Amino acid sequence: MATKKKILITGANGLLGQKLVNQLVEEQQFQVIATGRGSCRLPGDGFEYVQLDLEIQEEVERVLSETQPDVIIHGAAMTHVDQCELNQEACYKANVLATQYLIKEAEKLEAHFIFVSTDFIFSGEEGPLSEEADPAPINYYGETKLEGERLVQAMKSKWAIARTVLVFGLAHDMSRSNIILWVKESLEAGKEIQVVDDQFRTPTLAEDLAAGCILIANQGADGIFNISGPDFLTPYQMAVETAEYFKLDQSLIKRTDSTQFTQPAKRPLKTGFKIEKAQKELGFEPKSFRTAIGILAKQIILARS
Ligand SMILES: NC(=O)C1=CN([C@@H]2O[C@H](COP(=O)(O)OP(=O)(O)OC[C@H]3O[C@@H](n4cnc5c(N)ncnc54)[C@H](OP(=O)(O)O)[C@@H]3O)[C@@H](O)[C@H]2O)C=CC1
């Protein structure tokens, strides 16, 4: 029996990482090597976990030469946008240097390299955007992700970039929350929240992002693909839909805009992605926002039982 190809996931303990490992183990197309900083926080089995801090180049060299993956999905990053703005050195190490070390080993192995990127490489002047739009980041996190994309696009071996937007979902032992969980928990606690209605996104269920990355891996696809949800919404609209779905008090949601609600790092106003290319070329089919909330609701109930 032919031995299976090996796929290595970086940041496997994270929201996307956990969904990638779950789906890859289920599909059984690859031998799965899950890597992450520190101990394994993933439930279940069917994969090999290897500790890998991507900011330590010797560790990257050792782990990659020992595991010899055929495919790498690089989702690891510093993703707290405000912390990235305030601690730019840490952000640069996690998002640029780590990617640089990994690319060097991927080229040696001629491994298919799939880089997960973001709508935050864009200025937010217009949206939704196609894969051909010109990047112009307006926060430091976005700058480092764009730098990562540039390193990837200069690779001599096969590469792909999966760009996504406002990922939401439920994972084990999460290091940070995301908008749907935050809205639900705030309203359940009877807390009033200010939510902007002048930013536009195509929010993405973590499972759909993972499915899109795996389509790229399975098909050996190369180039840039927008992998996001299909619905073009503002955070305010997302909050109202979440309240409706979970039958929570909508009066606690106070509509505001980006001039009133400010965060340390500027957010691009209008982003969101057109996903026709991924739909046509990969067969990518994400869930509607409402269906996605329903999936999340089931997971929340399961997690409680
Ligand atoms: N979340 C979102 O809304 C969006 C995310 N993206 C991109 O998607 C990808 C995944 O995001 P998401 O799953 O939400 O992020 P998470 O923050 O949930 O996961 C990121 C993971 O990367 C790990 N990591 C960070 N630095 C290192 C390092 N030096 N070595 C090894 N692992 C490291 C973190 O480890 P630890 O658990 O130890 O902290 C964490 O598990 C990222 O590349 C992000 O830029 C793009 C658009 C939207």
Ligand SMILES: Cc1cn([C@H]2C[C@H](O)[C@@H](COP(=O)(O)OP(=O)(O)O[C@H]3O[C@@H](C)C(=O)[C@@H](O)[C@H]3O)O2)c(=O)[nH]c1=O
């Ligand atoms: C906390 C908060 C957020 N918001 C809005 C602002 C923003 O548009 C949206 C999400 O806010 P957050 O700060 O939680 O998420 P944010 O850091 O904007 O999320 C980003 O994460 C990185 C990793 C990405 O790559 C981006 O695609 C994007 O998803 O909700 C409010 O309106 N009120 C609030 O109190």
